Structure formats: C-alpha cells, structure tokens
Amino acid sequence: MAMKNKITFGSFEASCITITLITTQLFLNLPRAMMEVAWTAAWLLTAYVSVIALLLFFIIDRLYRPFEGKDLLDLGEHIGGNIGRIIVGIIVLLFLIYITPVILREFSENMKIIALTRSPLSFVLLFFLTGMIIASYAGLESIVRLSAIIVPIIAVGYLMIITGSLRYIDFSRITPWLGSGPYEIFVKGAPRISVFAGIILVYFLYPFIRTKKNFTTVGYASVVFSGLFFFIGVLIFSLIFQYPTGTESFLPIYELARLVEYGRFFQRLESMFVIIWVASALLHLSILLFLIAYVFKKTFKLKYYKPLIIPFSIIIFSLAIFSHNLLSAIELEKHFRTFAWMVTFLLPIVLLIIARFVKQPAKKEGES
Amino acid sequence: MKNFLENLLLFKEPKQTEKFILKENKQDTEKDSEKASNKNPSQKSNKSKEKDGDTFLDKILGSNQGDDEQEPGAEKKEEKISKKLSTNLKYMKKVYSIPKNGDIVLRAFDIVVKDKTIPAFILFYDGMTDREVINNYILTPLMLLSNLDIKGNERKIIDYIKNHILPQSQLNETSEYTSVIDEINFGGCGIFIDGIDVAFAADVKGWEHRNVERPNSEQVLRGPQEGFTEILRVNTALVRKILKDEKLIVEDVIIGKRSKTPCSMLYLRDITNESLVEEMRRRLESIKIDYLIDSGELEQLLEESSLSVVPQLMATERPDMVAAHIADGKIGVIVHGSPFVLLAPVTLVDLLQSPEDAYMRLPYAHLLRFVRFLGIFFSLLLPGLYIAITSFHQEMIPTDLVFSIEASREVVPFPSVVELLLMEVMFELIREAGIRIPGPIGPTLGIIGALILGQAAVEASIVSPILIIIVAITGIGSFAVPNYSLGLSFRVLRFGYIFLGAMAGFLGITLGLFIQGILFVNSKSFGVPVTIPTGPKTATSFSNNRLIRLPLWKQERRADYLNTQDDTKQPKISRKWTEDNKKRKGDGDEE
Numbered sequence A: 001m002a003m004k005n006k007i008t009f010g011s012f013e014a015s016c017i018t019i020t021l022i023t024t025q026l027f028l029n030l031p032r033a034m035m036e037v038a039w040t041a042a043w044l045l046t047a048y049v050s051v052i053a054l055l056l057f058f059i060i061d062r063l064y065r066p067f068e069g070k071d072l073l074d075l076g077e078h079i080g081g082n083i084g085r086i087i088v089g090i091i092v093l094l095f096l097i098y099i100t101p102v103i104l105r106e107f108s109e110n111m112k113i114i115a116l117t118r119s120p121l122s123f124v125l126l127f128f129l130t131g132m133i134i135a136s137y138a139g140l141e142s143i144v145r146l147s148a149i150i151v152p153i154i155a156v157g158y159l160m161i162i163t164g165s166l167r168y169i170d171f172s173r174i175t176p177w178l179g180s181g182p183y184e185i186f187v188k189g190a191p192r193i194s195v196f197a198g199i200i201l202v203y204f205l206y207p208f209i210r211t212k213k214n215f216t217t218v219g220y221a222s223v224v225f226s227g228l229f230f231f232i233g234v235l236i237f238s239l240i241f242q243y244p245t246g247t248e249s250f251l252p253i254y255e256l257a258r259l260v261e262y263g264r265f266f267q268r269l270e271s272m273f274v275i276i277w278v279a280s281a282l283l284h285l286s287i288l289l290f291l292i293a294y295v296f297k298k299t300f301k302l303k304y305y306k307p308l309i310i311p312f313s314i315i316i317f318s319l320a321i322f323s324h325n326l327l328s329a330i331e332l333e334k335h336f337r338t339f340a341w342m343v344t345f346l347l348p349i350v351l352l353i354i355a356r357f358v359k360q361p362a363k364k365e366g367e368s
Numbered sequence B: 001m002k003n004f005l006e007n008l009l010l011f012k013e014p015k016q017t018e019k020f021i022l023k024e025n026k027q028d029t030e031k032d033s034e035k036a037s038n039k040n041p042s043q044k045s046n047k048s049k050e051k052d053g054d055t056f057l058d059k060i061l062g063s064n065q066g067d068d069e070q071e072p073g074a075e076k077k078e079e080k081i082s083k084k085l086s087t088n089l090k091y092m093k094k095v096y097s098i099p100k101n102g103d104i105v106l107r108a109f110d111i112v113v114k115d116k117t118i119p120a121f122i123l124f125y126d127g128m129t130d131r132e133v134i135n136n137y138i139l140t141p142l143m144l145l146s147n148l149d150i151k152g153n154e155r156k157i158i159d160y161i162k163n164h165i166l167p168q169s170q171l172n173e174t175s176e177y178t179s180v181i182d183e184i185n186f187g188g189c190g191i192f193i194d195g196i197d198v199a200f201a202a203d204v205k206g207w208e209h210r211n212v213e214r215p216n217s218e219q220v221l222r223g224p225q226e227g228f229t230e231i232l233r234v235n236t237a238l239v240r241k242i243l244k245d246e247k248l249i250v251e252d253v254i255i256g257k258r259s260k261t262p263c264s265m266l267y268l269r270d271i272t273n274e275s276l277v278e279e280m281r282r283r284l285e286s287i288k289i290d291y292l293i294d295s296g297e298l299e300q301l302l303e304e305s306s307l308s309v310v311p312q313l314m315a316t317e318r319p320d321m322v323a324a325h326i327a328d329g330k331i332g333v334i335v336h337g338s339p340f341v342l343l344a345p346v347t348l349v350d351l352l353q354s355p356e357d358a359y360m361r362l363p364y365a366h367l368l369r370f371v372r373f374l375g376i377f378f379s380l381l382l383p384g385l386y387i388a389i390t391s392f393h394q395e396m397i398p399t400d401l402v403f404s405i406e407a408s409r410e411v412v413p414f415p416s417v418v419e420l421l422l423m424e425v426m427f428e429l430i431r432e433a434g435i436r437i438p439g440p441i442g443p444t445l446g447i448i449g450a451l452i453l454g455q456a457a458v459e460a461s462i463v464s465p466i467l468i469i470i471v472a473i474t475g476i477g478s479f480a481v482p483n484y485s486l487g488l489s490f491r492v493l494r495f496g497y498i499f500l501g502a503m504a505g506f507l508g509i510t511l512g513l514f515i516q517g518i519l520f521v522n523s524k525s526f527g528v529p530v531t532i533p534t535g536p537k538t539a540t541s542f543s544n545n546r547l548i549r550l551p552l553w554k555q556e557r558r559a560d561y562l563n564t565q566d567d568t569k570q571p572k573i574s575r576k577w578t579e580d581n582k583k584r585k586g587d588g589d590e591e
Helices: A001-005 A013-030 A031-065 A072-114 A119-139 A140-166 A182-187 A190-209 A212-240 A252-259 A270-299 A304-320 A326-358 A358-365 B002-009 B028-053 B057-070 B085-095 B130-145 B154-165 B175-183 B232-242 B274-286 B295-302 B319-327 B362-391 B399-409 B416-436 B437-461 B467-476 B482-521 B578-589
Strands: B105-112 B116-125 B172-173 B188-193 B199-203 B248-255 B261-268 B315-316 B333-335 B339-342
Touching: A013 A031, A013 A072, A013 A140, A013 A190, A013 A212, A013 A252, A013 A270, A031 A182, A031 A252, A031 A326, A072 A119, A072 A190, A072 A270, A072 A304, A072 A326, A119 A140, A119 A270, A119 B482, A140 A212, A140 A252, A140 A270, A140 B482, A182 A190, A190 A212, A190 A270, A190 A326, A212 A252, A252 A270, A270 A304, A270 B154, A270 B482, B085 B105, B085 B116, B085 B175, B085 B188, B105 B130, B116 B130, B116 B175, B130 B188, B130 B339, B154 B172, B154 B261, B172 B175, B175 B188, B175 B199, B232 B248, B232 B261, B232 B295, B232 B319, B232 B333, B248 B274, B248 B416, B261 B274, B261 B319, B274 B295, B274 B333, B295 B315, B295 B333, B295 B339, B315 B319, B315 B333, B315 B482, B319 B333, B319 B339, B362 B482, B399 B467, B416 B437, B416 B467, B416 B482, B467 B482
Parallel strands: none
Antiparallel strands: B105 B116, B116 B188, B172 B199, B188 B199, B248 B261, B261 B333, B315 B339, B333 B339
C-alpha cells in the first residue's frame, strides 16, 4: 500500500490514458461495426450508446461514493476477502487477456495492409510488442505521463483528418434517418455500450488519482470526450461513405484520411496518419499489458509486477498469432464488444451494490 | 557473460531505495508548509549568515580537517605549529620536498626589532602567486619595519603583526600545518615567525588566467556578451554582478582528494526550495574522487542516471542564464577551472531555450523558437523519415518529386540506408575532425568536406544529390539545439531512427518516438520529471516561460515544479503605468 501511494497523478493524465484506451478502436473498425448494426443511423447508435454509458457511469460514480480510493479488486476483497478479490481479479484478467491479443493482432494486420505489405506478421507484431514491454517496464507513471503528451497530438491529428475530409460530406447519405429501425438500434444495439469497455481502467486508476473528485472528473471526461470523438468519427464517416459501401471498408478512419488533401502538393497524407495511429496503438497496448501484469500482481498479492511482463507478453504474442487471419480476429472482437459491458459496467455495479448492502454496517462505522 | 545473461533473464529483487523527489506542496497544506518554511529560513539564514561570513579559506580548513580525520592511514602529520622556527622549517621542507621541488620558494629572513632579531620565513609557489604583492606587502613591512614593540605576551605579537604590519585583506592566522599547506597549495603565502606558535597565510593568488570573454558555445546577438572564465571567484562575481542580492548564497565545497577543487553552490536563500538545496549539498559533499577538473565531470557525478537520454543538469557559459535560473529558484554549481556552470533541476523545455528568447520581443522570440524546434526535428528525424518514406511510403511523395528522387538515385549502387549511413558517418567525421584540426589548416577541411565529399561523391554516383541535401539539413538543424549536451543526445538517437525507419517505416519511427518518450518521461533531474510542463501537467504550464512564452509582464509566478519558497515573481500588474493610463483615460471619458 505504501508503494502504491507514492505514485499519483492528476486527472488530466488519467483522463488522457483512459480516453486512449476507449477511443483507439475508432482507428480500427468502430465506425464500420456501428454501421453494420444501425446502417445509416450509425451516428444515432453512437450517440445513444454514449448517453447510456454516461448514465451508467453516473450510477457507478454515485455507488462508488463510500469507497474512495478503492479499485475493483479492493471491492472484491471488501466483499469476500481473498476469494472475492481473486474471483474479481480472474474475471478482469480473462477480460483483458481476451482483448489484448485481438487488438494487437488487428493493429499489426492493419499495419501490414497499410504500409508493410511485404513484412511478415510476426515482425510487425514484435514491433508493437517491444513498445509494450518497454513501456510496461517503465511503469504506469511513465505511460500515463507520456499519454498526457501524446493524446493531445493524436486528438489534433484526428481532427485534422476529420476537417480535411469535410468537403466530401453529403447529408443524403444518412437517410433514412433511423437506419435499421428503432428496435435494432435501441434494443439490440444497447450491448454496444461495450465500446466503452476501456472505462474499466478508471476503476483501477482510482487508487492513483486518490480523491473522489478526481475519479468523477476522469470518468466523466473520459466518457464525454470519447463519446464525442466516436460521434464525430462515425457521423463524418457515414456522411462520406454510404451504408453498404461503408461496411466494406477495413479501416474507416484510414479511408477518411486517404481523402484528405491540402492543395496539389499534399495529396497523400494518410501515411502521416500512420504515425498518430501507431502512437495511439502503442499507448493502448502498453496500458493493457501493464494492467494485466498489475491486476495479476494485485489479485495474487505478489510483491512485484515486473517479472510478469515478459511471460504475459509471450502469452499475448502467442494468442495474437492464434487466429487464422484478420477476419477471425475481428470476429473475436465482435464477440468481445457484445459481452464486454458485463465486465465494465455490470460487474462494478453489482460489486458496489453488494459491497454497500452486505458489508455496509461494519464498514460505515469504520469510515465515519 | 554468464552473469550478464543471468542479470538479463532472471529477476532480481530490486533494492529498496528512496530517490529524491522534489515534493509538491498541496494546496491544503500550503499554509502549513508556508509556516514551516517561514520558520526554517530564519534558522537557515542564521546558518547561512555564519557561512557567508566565513572566508573561503575557513571552509577549506574545515573540510580538510574532516578529510584528514577520515584518513588515518595518510602520512602522519604534526598537527600543531611549533614555537620553534627550526622545527617548522624542517617540517615544511619535508612536506614540500625542498629542494627537490623546483617551483616552491622558501625565503628566510629576519625581522629586526630594536636590538633583537627574530628569524622568519615565507613559503609560496612561484607562478601561482603575485610577486609584487609578496615583495611590497609582505616582505617590505616585515623586513623594513623596525618599530616592532615587543612588550607583552606572545598573543600581542600575533595581534600586532596581524593588525598593524601586514596590510592584507585576507590574512589567516592558524595554528595548524594543514591549513597553511592548503592555502599555499592554492596560491597563498605561508608566513612563519620564530617564537609564536601560529603561522599566517596570506591570499596572494596571482596565476595567469583567461580574461572574461564572449561565451564560445552560446552566443547571442541580443543580450550580455560575457562568459564565465576558469576562475571560481570571477565566476561567482559575474553572477553576483547581476543578482545584487545579499540573499544570494555562495556555499563552498571542496571536491577531490588530490585536486582539492573548490566548487561553489549558488542559490537564493529565500526562494530556492530548501530540500533541493539540502539534496544538492548532500550530493556534493558526499563525492569522493581523486581529482575533479571540469564541471563536465561533476555533472556525471551528480546525475541520477548515467545512461539517461536527457542531460539532467544544464551546463552554461552564460552568467545571465545562471542568474535568471537562480532567480527562478534553481541551484547553480560553479567548479573552479571550468567555464561551464551547472544548473539543476532542469526540464526539457529549459534545455531547448536560448537566453535570447527572453531578451527578444515576443513575436520574434516565438519565430526563433519555432525555427529552433524545426531544427531539432530535422536533426533528430529527417534522415529516418527520408528512409521510411522512400522505402515504405513512397505514395506520400508527390509524383514529380518521386521522379526527381528516382532519377537521382538510379545511378547509385547502394541501397538508400547504406548511402545515408555513409554520408552521416562522413558528416560526423568532418564535425569531429573539425574541432581537433589545427587552426591554419581549418579551411582545408571545409574544402575537403564540401568539394570531395559533396560534389565528387555525387559525380561519382556514390550518393544521390537529394541525400546530400538531407544530410546537410540534418547537420544544420543539429546546430540549432541550444544545449550542446542535448544536441549530442539527438545526434546519437538519429542513428536509431535511421535503423528503425529502414526496418519498418513509420511504424519503426513511431516506435522510436514512443520509446524515446517513455525514456524522457522516466528521466528526472533532481526529483523533477524533465518533461514537466506537459507530462505531468503542472499548474503553471502555460503561464510561464515555457513552451509558449507569455509577455514578460504576464510571467507572474515561478515554475510550479520548483516548489519555491516564494511563488510570486512579480505582482499581477507589473507595468504600473498601464494603471495610470487607465485612470487618465477614465477621467477623460467622464469629462
């Protein structure tokens, strides 16, 4: 505990890293995935999902009040001692170990498609993995600080792509307004709140950002900004690429970047996009790897997380080359995006409610 | 080898060490800490006053006594000075290996008083002392003064000599050999007189040295043109000349067992964070080394991480820079014999700033700063980007440009990485040789570099002209880095980017930037993260002389990360005349 309290950082840094963890899928296939569900109303689905996520976070934030500075594992311990902590830990670990190789694979495959067509996949994977390992060794503080520097740059780059492609928009492309229909969007589309799966990081950052005020700020800032980026991205994408065509593009934002041109000389700027794209990928993957090692360490009450980094990166690497091809990796991510909300939103709510009602008397006395 | 592999592969429990952190004052605890800091300075100031009052020699004596205590194995010294001159003479002759030692001068003479003759001798190093001063102000009074009235006890003679006979501003009376010896070693003159058990050490330093000249490595067009020299006291005076404040403390430390290099630590008593001063003092005093010649060595001894990619102390030749940083709450360290003064803690932004940034008007300063950043970008990334674009992202280059690059590359037999590395190595070679080349043949190097390497290589189709342009821009860019040490760091990293760019294009470059970023945010200079205004973000990120400079009148607070005792640099309205203007205007409107 003493070790933990030494590292602290502000809400700006924490928001930056959380936003990275949530929004990086925008650079993968989020606009397409949204379009597949809601057709021309992908933007509506995105807005809808963001609002739900905001509401859910509102509930979680309220429920979190008596548990200042505690992450999910502390809550598990609070409820069921060691067993509770280990159960929560294992759930979160499975969740993280499922998604990390998939994301790694997708990024590497896409990198191969965009630029390194002749390099073997494992070579590209290793590049990402190197960054992840080094960053995880450097620790949370470094990753978070770096994110505070990089994320604003990525955001500017992203907005440049969006503004650069603005002249191709046509509002008729998002008609019919309700796309696949209200039922598809508002009922079947609801599990899509899993796009905010990255918010899970906030629960684990809580001990580092310490105060409740910071927690609330970071949570809301992350959801609002991520939702905004999602919304802008999906809206612009569906305004430029019509429904059936849009579902076929591999890298929606990359496709947008390809349209960008400033004058006759700067016509092909999409390669610059690779830089912000890889930077966000590296940040995203680094924090995931760190989180895996950290959660494992905390779950099993180990003293150090650093020796876990190499074993876990080997596991992640192996799992990443497990899928046959990019499509099966995307398929895996689709499954993830259907169920991830259970871990990110349901699990904390359930834990917080149980922690509140079951153990309330004993704890409340102690706290007040 | 086995050990190395084991270290690499196996996990070892890290040692529990607590590193120095320049603690941030929380807003809630600010008042408490203020109280505490108010208390402390008073205690501190007493101490400092005492220290300030002491002469330089006292400190030499103090620390050397400590040294001697620690080394019982060293040559056993007779501690106290004897009353008998012959004993003293014998002892000093032994210590200075007279007559084997050529440059030590021992001059024996008599002080004649009425009918009595008191033998005496002086001892000094020829060349390190001012002969005029010794002749006129030590020997003349002693030898020609015949009115020495010996009536009372010995103590009075000592006082008489000290108070009336020797017209020296820095004359130390001591009863121990070591202190006289130390003073003689540092250009002093030892005076021994028969019948008294003390000796005098007069400060008659007078060695040859360089005058105050323009700084070599940090020239500016606008701003002071003075640079530090090799003499400690000249350097401290250069700083004091700018900061005319009695709260500027110059604390002396001696470093080096053999060289006994005097170093001074400069800070403002009522501004600089005390824990920072404490930490610097602790580090300086704990250094045990044989000899210390330059501040470059001291920098390596003071920094936390020897392999860090960022310099953790800033070295500068400019007194105005040092004064400005000290006034902002940093600490300066001057090493005798080095024209480079160290400043700590530093951030990356400090290292990227030139003093001109502050002296120029705002728009020009920003233009200069922007150009400088561009230069840094080129020096670090241009060759890597060139390789990445030409090998992996050709589509980025506009068609016409592709044609011209391709046409120029067609005849070149090497792949572009080899070509680039060849040129970069050549360029580094020219640069390195350029420093060492004797003056008169200097221009030859330019001819060789420009003609043979440039033109001939292109004509012989060994390299393409576009590459010459790339290397040239990179070279020019690298000279735009204001801090030499950081410039070197970028020079090394550039090669990394070339390899990464050649391996994986933009993916490699971005990975490189990411790793460099991780290394940067991981580096600390005296407990302060070097990337401070942005990561971690601090309260005064943009309100100070940071990435974007605000107008001078807007720089109201000191840098947040320094956690100074006094946060405010200037009042909210520092240009009082603007208020008067407003008043005047208001009156006019009413009328």
